[in-house]
Amino acid sequence: xxxxxxxxxxxxxxxxxxxxxTLVDDYDMIxxxxxxxxYSAELLAADAAGIVLGDAKGTLRVVASSSEDAELMxxxxxxxxxxxxxxxxxxxTPVSVPDLDDAARRWPxxxxxxxxxxxxxxxxxxxxxxxxxSIGALNLFHSRPGPLPEVDLALGQALADVATIGILQxxxxxxxxxxxxxxxxxxxxxxxxxxxxxxxxxRAGLPMDxxxxxxxxxxxxxxxxxxxxxxxxxxxxxxxxxxxxATRASPPALPRRPGTPTR
Amino acid sequence: xxRALLGMTRYDVRDRVLAEQICRACVDxxxxxxxxxxxxxxxxxxxxxxxxxxxxxxLEDLQFTLNEGAxxxxxxxxxxxxxxxxxxxTDAQRWPVFAAAVAExxxxxxxxxxxxxxxxxxxxxxxxxxxxxxxxxxxxxxDAISAADVAALMMLGVRTxxxxxxxxxxxxxxxxxxxxxxxxVHQATGMVLVQLDVGAEVALARMRxxxxxxxxxxxxxxxxxxxxxxxxxxxxx
Numbered sequence: 176x177x178x179x180x181x182x183x184x185x186x187x188x189x190x191x192x193x194x195x196x197t198l199v200d201d202y203d204m205i206x207x208x209x210x211x212x213x214y215s216a217e218l219l220a221a222d223a224a225g226i227v228l229g230d231a232k233g234t235l236r237v238v239a240s241s242s243e244d245a246e247l248m249x250x251x252x253x254x255x256x257x258x259x260x261x262x263x264x265x266x267x268t269p270v271s272v273p274d275l276d277d278a279a280r281r282w283p284x285x286x287x288x289x290x291x292x293x294x295x296x297x298x299x300x301x302x303x304x305x306x307x308x309s310i311g312a313l314n315l316f317h318s319r320p321g322p323l324p325e326v327d328l329a330l331g332q333a334l335a336d337v338a339t340i341g342i343l344q345x346x347x348x349x350x351x352x353x354x355x356x357x358x359x360x361x362x363x364x365x366x367x368x369x370x371x372x373x374x375x376x377x378r379a380g381l382p383m384d385x386x387x388x389x390x391x392x393x394x395x396x397x398x399x400x401x402x403x404x405x406x407x408x409x410x411x412x413x414x415x416x417x418x419x420x421a422t423r424a425s426p427p428a429l430p431r432r433p434g435t436p437t438r
Numbered sequence: 439x440x441r442a443l444l445g446m447t448r449y450d451v452r453d454r455v456l457a458e459q460i461c462r463a464c465v466d467x468x469x470x471x472x473x474x475x476x477x478x479x480x481x482x483x484x485x486x487x488x489x490x491x492x493x494x495x496x497l498e499d500l501q502f503t504l505n506e507g508a509x510x511x512x513x514x515x516x517x518x519x520x521x522x523x524x525x526x527x528t529d530a531q532r533w534p535v536f537a538a539a540v541a542e543x544x545x546x547x548x549x550x551x552x553x554x555x556x557x558x559x560x561x562x563x564x565x566x567x568x569x570x571x572x573x574x575x576x577x578x579x580x581d582a583i584s585a586a587d588v589a590a591l592m593m594l595g596v597r598t599x600x601x602x603x604x605x606x607x608x609x610x611x612x613x614x615x616x617x618x619x620x621x622x623v624h625q626a627t628g629m630v631l632v633q634l635d636v637g638a639e640v641a642l643a644r645m646r647x648x649x650x651x652x653x654x655x656x657x658x659x660x661x662x663x664x665x666x667x668x669x670x671x672x673x674x675x
Binding site for chain 2: 233355357
Protein backbone atom coordinates (compact mmCIF):
# COMPACT_ATOMS: atom_id res chain seq x y z
CA UNK A 176 0.00 0.00 0.00
CA UNK A 177 2.85 2.40 0.76
CA UNK A 178 4.23 1.71 -2.70
CA UNK A 179 0.97 2.74 -4.29
CA UNK A 180 0.97 5.93 -2.21
CA UNK A 181 4.54 6.88 -3.07
CA UNK A 182 3.94 6.02 -6.72
CA UNK A 183 1.08 8.46 -6.78
CA UNK A 184 3.03 11.07 -4.88
CA UNK A 185 5.68 10.89 -7.56
CA UNK A 186 3.10 11.40 -10.20
CA UNK A 187 1.70 14.39 -8.36
CA UNK A 188 5.16 15.93 -7.94
CA UNK A 189 5.93 15.40 -11.59
CA UNK A 190 2.65 16.96 -12.54
CA UNK A 191 3.17 20.11 -10.51
CA UNK A 192 6.79 20.50 -11.51
CA UNK A 193 5.78 20.11 -15.12
CA UNK A 194 3.07 22.67 -14.71
CA UNK A 195 5.33 25.06 -12.83
CA UNK A 196 7.74 25.00 -15.79
CA THR A 197 5.08 26.48 -17.94
CA LEU A 198 4.48 29.43 -15.65
CA VAL A 199 7.83 31.11 -16.24
CA ASP A 200 8.36 33.87 -18.79
CA ASP A 201 7.34 33.10 -22.30
CA TYR A 202 5.28 30.17 -21.38
CA ASP A 203 2.78 28.74 -23.79
CA MET A 204 -0.78 28.55 -22.65
CA ILE A 205 -1.92 25.78 -24.94
CA UNK A 206 1.01 23.70 -23.84
CA UNK A 207 0.08 24.26 -20.22
CA UNK A 208 -3.47 23.15 -20.83
CA UNK A 209 -2.35 20.20 -22.85
CA UNK A 210 -0.08 18.99 -20.07
CA UNK A 211 -2.73 19.62 -17.49
CA UNK A 212 -5.26 17.51 -19.29
CA UNK A 213 -2.76 14.67 -19.53
CA TYR A 214 -1.81 14.85 -15.87
CA SER A 215 -5.44 15.06 -14.82
CA ALA A 216 -6.35 11.95 -16.73
CA GLU A 217 -3.34 10.11 -15.34
CA LEU A 218 -3.66 11.21 -11.72
CA LEU A 219 -7.39 10.87 -11.51
CA ALA A 220 -7.46 7.58 -13.43
CA ALA A 221 -9.76 9.02 -16.06
CA ASP A 222 -10.11 7.39 -19.44
CA ALA A 223 -10.46 10.72 -21.17
CA ALA A 224 -10.30 14.35 -20.19
CA GLY A 225 -10.89 17.70 -21.80
CA ILE A 226 -10.69 21.38 -20.94
CA VAL A 227 -13.23 23.85 -22.22
CA LEU A 228 -13.02 27.63 -21.90
CA GLY A 229 -15.91 30.03 -22.25
CA ASP A 230 -15.43 32.58 -25.00
CA ALA A 231 -16.65 36.16 -24.83
CA LYS A 232 -20.18 35.01 -25.63
CA GLY A 233 -20.11 32.25 -23.05
CA THR A 234 -19.86 29.48 -25.63
CA LEU A 235 -17.72 26.62 -24.38
CA ARG A 236 -14.79 25.90 -26.68
CA VAL A 237 -12.47 22.92 -26.39
CA VAL A 238 -8.88 24.04 -25.85
CA ALA A 239 -7.26 20.76 -24.84
CA SER A 240 -8.19 17.11 -24.76
CA SER A 241 -6.48 13.86 -23.87
CA SER A 242 -7.16 12.38 -27.27
CA GLU A 243 -8.05 13.46 -30.77
CA ASP A 244 -11.05 11.19 -30.76
CA ALA A 245 -13.70 13.06 -32.74
CA GLU A 246 -16.41 11.56 -30.61
CA LEU A 247 -14.76 12.86 -27.47
CA MET A 248 -14.72 16.29 -29.05
CA UNK A 249 -18.39 15.97 -29.71
CA UNK A 250 -19.11 14.99 -26.13
CA UNK A 251 -17.24 18.05 -24.95
CA UNK A 252 -18.72 20.36 -27.51
CA UNK A 253 -22.35 19.36 -27.23
CA UNK A 254 -22.29 20.31 -23.60
CA UNK A 255 -22.97 23.80 -24.80
CA UNK A 256 -26.59 22.78 -24.76
CA UNK A 257 -26.66 20.70 -21.58
CA UNK A 258 -24.46 18.58 -19.42
CA UNK A 259 -22.18 18.56 -16.39
CA UNK A 260 -19.66 20.90 -18.04
CA UNK A 261 -22.20 23.56 -18.76
CA UNK A 262 -23.64 23.38 -15.29
CA UNK A 263 -20.17 23.44 -13.78
CA UNK A 264 -19.27 26.50 -15.84
CA UNK A 265 -22.42 28.34 -14.82
CA UNK A 266 -22.32 27.48 -11.15
CA UNK A 267 -18.52 27.44 -10.72
CA THR A 268 -18.89 24.31 -8.59
CA PRO A 269 -17.88 20.70 -9.30
CA VAL A 270 -20.59 18.63 -10.98
CA SER A 271 -20.42 14.87 -10.76
CA VAL A 272 -22.30 12.14 -12.54
CA PRO A 273 -21.20 8.97 -10.72
CA ASP A 274 -23.53 6.86 -12.81
CA LEU A 275 -24.81 7.94 -16.17
CA ASP A 276 -27.89 5.83 -15.72
CA ASP A 277 -29.08 8.31 -13.13
CA ALA A 278 -28.53 11.37 -15.30
CA ALA A 279 -30.90 10.68 -18.14
CA ARG A 280 -33.67 12.87 -16.79
CA ARG A 281 -31.38 15.76 -15.97
CA TRP A 282 -29.52 15.79 -19.27
CA PRO A 283 -31.25 13.52 -21.75
CA UNK A 284 -29.31 14.65 -24.82
CA UNK A 285 -25.92 14.44 -23.18
CA UNK A 286 -26.64 11.06 -21.58
CA UNK A 287 -27.83 9.64 -24.87
CA UNK A 288 -24.66 10.81 -26.61
CA UNK A 289 -22.37 9.30 -23.99
CA UNK A 290 -24.32 6.05 -24.05
CA UNK A 291 -24.11 5.92 -27.83
CA UNK A 292 -20.35 6.09 -27.61
CA UNK A 293 -20.49 3.25 -25.10
CA UNK A 294 -17.17 3.90 -23.41
CA UNK A 295 -17.96 6.02 -20.38
CA UNK A 296 -20.09 5.35 -17.35
CA UNK A 297 -19.27 8.32 -15.15
CA UNK A 298 -18.43 11.93 -15.85
CA UNK A 299 -17.08 14.70 -13.62
CA UNK A 300 -16.62 18.40 -14.26
CA UNK A 301 -14.39 20.69 -12.19
CA UNK A 302 -14.53 24.46 -12.57
CA UNK A 303 -11.62 26.65 -13.61
CA UNK A 304 -12.44 29.17 -10.92
CA UNK A 305 -11.87 32.88 -10.89
CA UNK A 306 -13.23 34.34 -7.65
CA UNK A 307 -16.99 33.72 -7.76
CA UNK A 308 -17.07 32.73 -11.40
CA SER A 309 -15.57 30.17 -13.67
CA ILE A 310 -13.75 30.68 -16.97
CA GLY A 311 -14.20 27.09 -18.06
CA ALA A 312 -14.18 23.51 -16.87
CA LEU A 313 -12.05 20.38 -16.66
CA ASN A 314 -14.11 17.41 -17.80
CA LEU A 315 -13.19 13.87 -16.80
CA PHE A 316 -14.65 10.69 -18.28
CA HIS A 317 -14.38 7.27 -16.64
CA SER A 318 -15.26 3.89 -18.07
CA ARG A 319 -16.52 2.72 -14.69
CA PRO A 320 -19.32 4.20 -12.69
CA GLY A 321 -18.57 5.66 -9.27
CA PRO A 322 -18.02 8.93 -7.48
CA LEU A 323 -14.73 10.76 -7.47
CA PRO A 324 -13.10 10.12 -4.08
CA GLU A 325 -12.59 13.22 -1.89
CA VAL A 326 -8.84 13.09 -2.35
CA ASP A 327 -9.21 12.96 -6.12
CA LEU A 328 -11.73 15.77 -6.08
CA ALA A 329 -9.32 17.96 -4.12
CA LEU A 330 -6.40 17.08 -6.36
CA GLY A 331 -8.45 17.63 -9.48
CA GLN A 332 -9.56 21.03 -8.24
CA ALA A 333 -5.96 21.94 -7.43
CA LEU A 334 -4.94 21.05 -10.97
CA ALA A 335 -7.81 23.08 -12.36
CA ASP A 336 -6.76 26.02 -10.17
CA VAL A 337 -3.23 25.83 -11.50
CA ALA A 338 -4.67 25.92 -15.00
CA THR A 339 -6.67 29.01 -14.17
CA ILE A 340 -3.66 30.79 -12.73
CA GLY A 341 -1.61 29.77 -15.72
CA ILE A 342 -4.20 31.21 -18.02
CA LEU A 343 -4.76 34.42 -16.19
CA GLN A 344 -1.48 35.04 -14.46
CA UNK A 345 -1.49 36.78 -11.16
CA UNK A 346 -1.64 40.37 -12.23
CA UNK A 347 -4.41 39.65 -14.68
CA UNK A 348 -6.74 38.88 -11.84
CA UNK A 349 -6.52 42.54 -10.94
CA UNK A 350 -7.05 43.83 -14.44
CA UNK A 351 -10.09 42.71 -16.32
CA UNK A 352 -8.54 43.79 -19.61
CA UNK A 353 -5.64 41.37 -19.45
CA UNK A 354 -8.01 38.51 -18.70
CA UNK A 355 -9.96 39.24 -21.84
CA UNK A 356 -6.85 39.70 -23.94
CA UNK A 357 -5.37 36.39 -22.84
CA UNK A 358 -8.51 34.34 -23.22
CA UNK A 359 -8.98 35.64 -26.73
CA UNK A 360 -5.37 34.82 -27.54
CA UNK A 361 -5.74 31.28 -26.26
CA UNK A 362 -8.75 30.70 -28.45
CA UNK A 363 -6.96 32.00 -31.52
CA UNK A 364 -3.83 29.97 -30.74
CA UNK A 365 -5.88 26.85 -30.93
CA UNK A 366 -6.78 27.64 -34.54
CA UNK A 367 -3.10 27.85 -35.49
CA UNK A 368 -2.34 24.61 -33.71
CA UNK A 369 -5.12 22.78 -35.51
CA UNK A 370 -3.82 24.09 -38.82
CA UNK A 371 -0.28 23.00 -37.92
CA UNK A 372 -1.55 19.52 -37.06
CA UNK A 373 -2.99 19.37 -40.57
CA UNK A 374 0.35 20.38 -42.08
CA UNK A 375 2.20 17.63 -40.23
CA UNK A 376 -0.51 15.03 -40.73
CA UNK A 377 -0.46 15.62 -44.47
CA ARG A 378 3.30 15.83 -44.83
CA ALA A 379 4.03 12.63 -42.96
CA GLY A 380 0.81 10.73 -43.48
CA LEU A 381 0.11 10.63 -39.78
CA PRO A 382 -3.11 10.70 -37.81
CA MET A 383 -3.87 13.99 -36.07
CA ASP A 384 -2.97 12.86 -32.57
CA UNK A 385 0.44 11.60 -33.65
CA UNK A 386 0.96 14.81 -35.60
CA UNK A 387 0.22 16.80 -32.46
CA UNK A 388 2.61 14.64 -30.49
CA UNK A 389 5.42 15.35 -32.95
CA UNK A 390 4.65 19.04 -32.79
CA UNK A 391 4.85 19.01 -29.03
CA UNK A 392 8.05 17.03 -28.94
CA UNK A 393 9.74 19.31 -31.40
CA UNK A 394 8.69 22.40 -29.43
CA UNK A 395 10.11 20.94 -26.24
CA UNK A 396 13.31 19.61 -27.70
CA UNK A 397 14.03 22.88 -29.49
CA UNK A 398 12.95 24.97 -26.48
CA UNK A 399 10.32 26.84 -28.40
CA UNK A 400 6.75 27.69 -27.60
CA UNK A 401 4.27 25.28 -29.11
CA UNK A 402 2.32 28.21 -30.57
CA UNK A 403 5.44 29.60 -32.24
CA UNK A 404 6.32 26.29 -33.84
CA UNK A 405 2.74 25.91 -35.03
CA UNK A 406 2.77 29.40 -36.52
CA UNK A 407 6.08 28.81 -38.31
CA UNK A 408 4.76 25.64 -39.87
CA UNK A 409 1.53 27.23 -41.07
CA UNK A 410 3.33 30.30 -42.41
CA UNK A 411 5.80 27.91 -44.04
CA UNK A 412 8.84 29.42 -42.41
CA UNK A 413 9.62 26.05 -40.86
CA UNK A 414 10.01 23.09 -43.17
CA UNK A 415 7.85 20.25 -41.86
CA UNK A 416 10.39 17.70 -43.12
CA UNK A 417 13.07 19.29 -40.97
CA UNK A 418 10.84 19.16 -37.97
CA UNK A 419 9.83 15.57 -38.63
CA UNK A 420 13.42 14.43 -39.07
CA ALA A 421 14.37 16.07 -35.81
CA THR A 422 11.68 14.17 -33.98
CA ARG A 423 12.00 10.89 -35.76
CA ALA A 424 13.72 9.02 -32.90
CA SER A 425 10.76 8.23 -30.75
CA PRO A 426 9.25 5.88 -28.21
CA PRO A 427 7.67 2.66 -29.57
CA ALA A 428 5.69 3.44 -32.69
CA LEU A 429 1.99 3.94 -32.23
CA PRO A 430 -0.11 1.39 -34.04
CA ARG A 431 -1.37 2.79 -37.33
CA ARG A 432 -5.07 2.98 -37.88
CA PRO A 433 -6.10 0.80 -40.82
CA GLY A 434 -6.35 2.79 -44.01
CA THR A 435 -3.80 5.39 -42.96
CA PRO A 436 -1.12 5.81 -45.61
CA THR A 437 2.23 4.62 -44.39
CA ARG A 438 4.30 7.18 -46.27
CA UNK B 439 -25.38 43.87 -32.96
CA UNK B 440 -24.10 40.70 -34.58
CA ARG B 441 -27.38 40.25 -36.36
CA ALA B 442 -27.02 43.74 -37.80
CA LEU B 443 -23.61 42.85 -39.20
CA LEU B 444 -24.71 39.52 -40.61
CA GLY B 445 -27.73 41.13 -42.22
CA MET B 446 -25.42 43.06 -44.51
CA THR B 447 -25.28 41.85 -48.04
CA ARG B 448 -22.06 40.28 -49.14
CA TYR B 449 -22.17 40.54 -52.87
CA ASP B 450 -20.07 43.12 -54.70
CA VAL B 451 -18.23 43.95 -51.48
CA ARG B 452 -14.68 45.11 -51.52
CA ASP B 453 -12.55 45.33 -48.40
CA ARG B 454 -13.09 49.08 -48.01
CA VAL B 455 -16.86 48.98 -48.29
CA LEU B 456 -16.99 46.11 -45.84
CA ALA B 457 -14.71 48.04 -43.47
CA GLU B 458 -17.07 51.00 -43.60
CA GLN B 459 -20.09 48.87 -42.81
CA ILE B 460 -18.32 47.21 -39.91
CA CYS B 461 -17.13 50.51 -38.45
CA ARG B 462 -20.53 52.13 -38.76
CA ALA B 463 -22.17 49.16 -37.07
CA CYS B 464 -19.64 49.40 -34.23
CA VAL B 465 -20.16 53.11 -33.64
CA ASP B 466 -23.93 52.59 -33.66
CA UNK B 467 -24.07 49.41 -31.65
CA UNK B 468 -21.14 49.64 -29.24
CA UNK B 469 -20.61 52.39 -26.73
CA UNK B 470 -17.67 54.02 -28.52
CA UNK B 471 -17.12 57.39 -30.17
CA UNK B 472 -15.32 56.18 -33.23
CA UNK B 473 -13.94 53.21 -35.11
CA UNK B 474 -11.43 52.46 -37.84
CA UNK B 475 -10.08 49.40 -39.59
CA UNK B 476 -6.51 49.24 -40.83
CA UNK B 477 -4.45 46.74 -42.71
CA UNK B 478 -1.03 46.26 -41.24
CA UNK B 479 0.38 43.22 -42.91
CA UNK B 480 3.74 43.95 -44.40
CA UNK B 481 5.18 47.44 -44.01
CA UNK B 482 4.63 48.75 -47.52
CA UNK B 483 0.96 47.91 -47.42
CA UNK B 484 -0.12 49.71 -44.28
CA UNK B 485 -3.30 51.57 -44.80
CA UNK B 486 -6.50 52.66 -43.18
CA UNK B 487 -9.41 51.00 -44.92
CA UNK B 488 -11.98 53.23 -43.32
CA UNK B 489 -12.28 55.60 -40.35
CA UNK B 490 -15.50 56.95 -38.85
CA UNK B 491 -14.21 60.47 -38.09
CA UNK B 492 -11.07 62.63 -38.12
CA UNK B 493 -9.99 61.46 -34.65
CA UNK B 494 -10.22 57.81 -35.69
CA UNK B 495 -8.27 58.62 -38.83
CA UNK B 496 -5.61 60.50 -36.89
CA LEU B 497 -5.17 57.62 -34.45
CA GLU B 498 -4.36 55.35 -37.38
CA ASP B 499 -2.06 57.89 -39.04
CA LEU B 500 -0.11 58.45 -35.84
CA GLN B 501 0.64 54.77 -35.57
CA PHE B 502 1.84 54.53 -39.13
CA THR B 503 3.99 57.61 -38.81
CA LEU B 504 5.43 56.73 -35.42
CA ASN B 505 5.61 53.04 -36.17
CA GLU B 506 4.19 52.10 -32.77
CA GLY B 507 0.87 51.94 -30.96
CA ALA B 508 -1.93 49.76 -29.64
CA UNK B 509 -3.16 48.86 -33.11
CA UNK B 510 0.31 47.77 -34.25
CA UNK B 511 0.78 45.69 -31.16
CA UNK B 512 -2.57 44.01 -31.73
CA UNK B 513 -1.66 43.20 -35.31
CA UNK B 514 1.78 41.84 -34.52
CA UNK B 515 0.74 39.80 -31.50
CA UNK B 516 -2.67 38.72 -32.77
CA UNK B 517 -4.06 39.61 -29.33
CA UNK B 518 -6.50 42.35 -28.44
CA UNK B 519 -4.91 45.41 -26.83
CA UNK B 520 -7.26 47.14 -24.46
CA UNK B 521 -6.31 50.55 -23.05
CA UNK B 522 -9.03 51.85 -20.78
CA UNK B 523 -7.06 54.95 -19.89
CA UNK B 524 -4.41 56.39 -22.19
CA UNK B 525 -3.27 58.63 -19.36
CA UNK B 526 -2.37 55.62 -17.26
CA UNK B 527 1.41 55.49 -17.27
CA THR B 528 1.70 51.69 -17.14
CA ASP B 529 -0.21 51.30 -20.35
CA ALA B 530 1.28 54.36 -22.01
CA GLN B 531 4.78 53.01 -21.37
CA ARG B 532 4.28 50.38 -24.00
CA TRP B 533 4.27 53.05 -26.71
CA PRO B 534 5.43 56.28 -25.09
CA VAL B 535 5.74 58.35 -28.24
CA PHE B 536 2.37 57.23 -29.52
CA ALA B 537 0.66 57.86 -26.16
CA ALA B 538 2.14 61.34 -25.96
CA ALA B 539 1.08 62.19 -29.51
CA VAL B 540 -2.46 60.95 -28.88
CA ALA B 541 -2.69 63.07 -25.75
CA GLU B 542 -1.43 66.14 -27.59
CA UNK B 543 -3.28 65.83 -30.83
CA UNK B 544 -6.54 64.00 -30.15
CA UNK B 545 -9.33 63.85 -27.61
CA UNK B 546 -9.23 60.06 -27.38
CA UNK B 547 -8.80 58.78 -23.83
CA UNK B 548 -9.55 55.06 -24.22
CA UNK B 549 -8.53 52.72 -27.03
CA UNK B 550 -9.45 49.16 -27.85
CA UNK B 551 -7.57 47.46 -30.66
CA UNK B 552 -9.02 44.15 -31.80
CA UNK B 553 -7.14 42.14 -34.38
CA UNK B 554 -9.29 40.55 -37.05
CA UNK B 555 -7.59 37.23 -36.79
CA UNK B 556 -8.12 33.82 -38.28
CA UNK B 557 -5.33 31.63 -36.95
CA UNK B 558 -2.22 33.08 -38.54
CA UNK B 559 -4.12 35.18 -41.03
CA UNK B 560 -4.43 38.78 -39.94
CA UNK B 561 -7.12 40.58 -41.90
CA UNK B 562 -6.65 43.94 -40.23
CA UNK B 563 -7.25 45.57 -36.91
CA UNK B 564 -10.49 47.08 -35.66
CA UNK B 565 -9.70 50.12 -33.53
CA UNK B 566 -12.33 51.62 -31.28
CA UNK B 567 -11.86 54.79 -29.25
CA UNK B 568 -13.70 56.77 -26.61
CA UNK B 569 -13.36 60.34 -25.46
CA UNK B 570 -13.89 59.25 -21.86
CA UNK B 571 -11.62 56.89 -19.93
CA UNK B 572 -12.93 53.52 -18.81
CA UNK B 573 -12.84 49.91 -19.84
CA UNK B 574 -15.41 47.90 -21.71
CA UNK B 575 -18.05 46.35 -19.50
CA UNK B 576 -18.69 42.60 -19.76
CA UNK B 577 -21.51 43.13 -22.23
CA UNK B 578 -19.57 45.68 -24.25
CA UNK B 579 -16.58 43.36 -24.42
CA UNK B 580 -18.82 40.56 -25.61
CA ASP B 581 -20.28 42.76 -28.30
CA ALA B 582 -16.92 44.12 -29.36
CA ILE B 583 -15.38 40.67 -29.68
CA SER B 584 -18.44 39.38 -31.50
CA ALA B 585 -18.11 42.28 -33.89
CA ALA B 586 -14.42 41.50 -34.45
CA ASP B 587 -15.13 37.79 -34.93
CA VAL B 588 -17.91 38.40 -37.40
CA ALA B 589 -15.83 41.05 -39.15
CA ALA B 590 -12.91 38.65 -39.49
CA LEU B 591 -15.23 35.96 -40.84
CA MET B 592 -16.73 38.37 -43.32
CA MET B 593 -13.44 39.81 -44.53
CA LEU B 594 -11.90 36.39 -44.91
CA GLY B 595 -15.13 35.28 -46.48
CA VAL B 596 -14.90 37.99 -49.10
CA ARG B 597 -11.29 37.10 -49.85
CA THR B 598 -12.02 33.40 -50.20
CA UNK B 599 -15.42 33.81 -51.80
CA UNK B 600 -16.22 30.94 -54.13
CA UNK B 601 -18.22 31.39 -57.29
CA UNK B 602 -18.82 34.68 -59.01
CA UNK B 603 -19.76 36.67 -55.94
CA UNK B 604 -23.43 36.80 -56.77
CA UNK B 605 -25.64 36.37 -53.75
CA UNK B 606 -26.13 32.67 -53.30
CA UNK B 607 -26.43 33.15 -49.61
CA UNK B 608 -24.12 31.40 -47.23
CA UNK B 609 -23.93 28.38 -49.54
CA UNK B 610 -21.01 26.61 -47.96
CA UNK B 611 -21.86 27.49 -44.37
CA UNK B 612 -18.87 29.81 -44.05
CA UNK B 613 -20.72 32.50 -42.11
CA UNK B 614 -21.95 30.02 -39.54
CA UNK B 615 -19.30 30.23 -36.80
CA UNK B 616 -20.35 26.83 -35.51
CA UNK B 617 -19.22 25.33 -38.83
CA UNK B 618 -16.30 27.54 -39.78
CA UNK B 619 -14.72 27.34 -36.34
CA UNK B 620 -14.63 23.55 -36.24
CA UNK B 621 -11.23 21.93 -35.74
CA UNK B 622 -11.68 19.92 -38.93
CA VAL B 623 -11.82 23.10 -41.01
CA HIS B 624 -8.50 24.25 -39.58
CA GLN B 625 -6.90 20.83 -39.87
CA ALA B 626 -8.07 20.52 -43.45
CA THR B 627 -6.66 23.99 -44.19
CA GLY B 628 -3.28 22.78 -42.95
CA MET B 629 -3.45 19.65 -45.08
CA VAL B 630 -4.55 21.46 -48.22
CA LEU B 631 -1.87 24.11 -47.91
CA VAL B 632 0.71 21.32 -48.06
CA GLN B 633 -1.08 19.52 -50.88
CA LEU B 634 -1.17 22.63 -53.04
CA ASP B 635 1.94 24.31 -51.64
CA VAL B 636 0.05 27.52 -50.98
CA GLY B 637 -0.75 29.74 -48.01
CA ALA B 638 -3.59 29.21 -45.55
CA GLU B 639 -5.86 31.78 -47.14
CA VAL B 640 -5.55 30.25 -50.60
CA ALA B 641 -6.06 26.75 -49.17
CA LEU B 642 -9.26 27.92 -47.57
CA ALA B 643 -10.38 29.59 -50.78
CA ARG B 644 -9.78 26.39 -52.72
CA MET B 645 -11.82 24.35 -50.26
CA ARG B 646 -14.66 26.82 -50.44
CA UNK B 647 -14.51 26.80 -54.23
CA UNK B 648 -14.72 23.02 -54.20
CA UNK B 649 -17.67 23.13 -51.79
CA UNK B 650 -19.40 25.59 -54.09
CA UNK B 651 -18.86 23.54 -57.24
CA UNK B 652 -19.92 20.33 -55.54
CA UNK B 653 -22.82 22.01 -53.75
CA UNK B 654 -21.60 20.82 -50.39
CA UNK B 655 -20.98 22.44 -47.05
CA UNK B 656 -17.44 23.50 -46.26
CA UNK B 657 -17.47 21.47 -43.05
CA UNK B 658 -18.26 18.31 -45.02
CA UNK B 659 -15.46 19.01 -47.50
CA UNK B 660 -13.13 19.57 -44.55
CA UNK B 661 -14.11 16.24 -43.00
CA UNK B 662 -13.39 14.45 -46.27
CA UNK B 663 -9.98 16.07 -46.44
CA UNK B 664 -9.13 15.09 -42.86
CA UNK B 665 -10.34 11.51 -43.36
CA UNK B 666 -8.27 11.44 -46.55
CA UNK B 667 -11.21 10.75 -48.82
CA UNK B 668 -10.42 13.97 -50.65
CA UNK B 669 -7.06 15.38 -51.78
CA UNK B 670 -6.50 18.68 -53.48
CA UNK B 671 -4.33 18.82 -56.56
CA UNK B 672 -3.44 21.66 -58.90
CA UNK B 673 -5.55 20.37 -61.71
CA UNK B 674 -8.73 20.04 -59.70
CA UNK B 675 -11.83 22.10 -60.37
